[in-house]
Amino acid sequence: xxxxxxxxxxxxxxxxxxxxxxxxxxxxxxxxxxxxxxxxxxxxxxxxxxxxxxxxxxxxxxxxxxxxxxxxxxxxxxxxxxxxxxxxxxxxxxxxxxxxxxxxxxxx
Numbered sequence: 001x002x003x004x005x006x007x008x009x010x011x012x013x014x015x016x017x018x019x020x021x022x023x024x025x026x027x028x029x030x031x032x033x034x035x036x037x038x039x040x041x042x043x044x045x046x047x048x049x050x051x052x053x054x055x056x057x058x059x060x061x062x063x064x065x066x067x068x069x070x071x072x073x074x075x076x077x078x079x080x081x082x083x084x085x086x087x088x089x090x091x092x093x094x095x096x097x098x099x100x101x102x103x104x105x106x107x108x
Contacts, residue, residue: 016064017065017066019064020061020064020066021061021064021088023057025047025054025057026060026061027089028046028047029047029054029057029061029078030066030080031086031089033067033078034083037077037078037079038078039075039077040054040055040075040076040077040078041075058078062078065081065082066080066085067079067080067081068081
């Protein structure tokens with residue numbers, strides 16, 4: 001069965017969002033931003049990377065619709081635009097727990 005063009009585009013859009021999250025640094029930043037907005041300089045210090053690298057990560061998350069930004073003077077502040085994305089974290093944790101439980105059962 002071949003996917004219709006509309007269905008194909010919907011799955012491609014979903015894949016772009018998942019790809020935007022598919023990096024440890026970006027996952028960390030989303031998790032931090034779930035606690036409140038942060039300026040780029042704060043995220044840079046937390047991540048320990050140069051400002052251009054942090055900015056690229058943030059731009060990718062913003063383009064995916066996950067983050068929003070607000071420029072105030074010379075600083076840019078980011079916030080989580082779609083908190084529902086945190087549900088992915090819960091799902092990943094569940095998968096990890098299930099995998100650990102299965103390994104323990106197999107080892108025992």
